[in-house]
Amino acid sequence: MHANNREILNLISKCREMRDVSKKTKLLEYINxxxxxxxRIRLPSLITGDGIDNLLSWIEVKISPPIYGLATP
Structure with missing residues (x-):
């Protein structure tokens, strides 16, 4: 995993802990x-905290390395 990806994952974690939607939105824009x-994601002009969390999850899946051995035969 690239250092940039680790930094993004750390920022995603920090963003999820925030309660202020305005601050979460700004951090999501920075992450994007x-x-x-x-x-990159085309961000909507109005977004809720849940919407931000969904986008963060999408980003996390896209940049995380694949996890092998989880598929069942």
Missing amino acids: QMLPTES
Whole structure:
């Protein structure tokens, strides 16, 4: 995993702990700018805390390395 991905995952964790939607939105925008251009999300102008958490989960899945051995035969 790249250092940039680890930093993004740490920021995602911090963002999830925040309660202020305005601050969460700003951090999500920052995280989005750190992503490669092809992976960036087009963020809506109005978004809820739950919407931010859903987008954070999507980003987390996209940048996390695959986990092998979880599929059942």
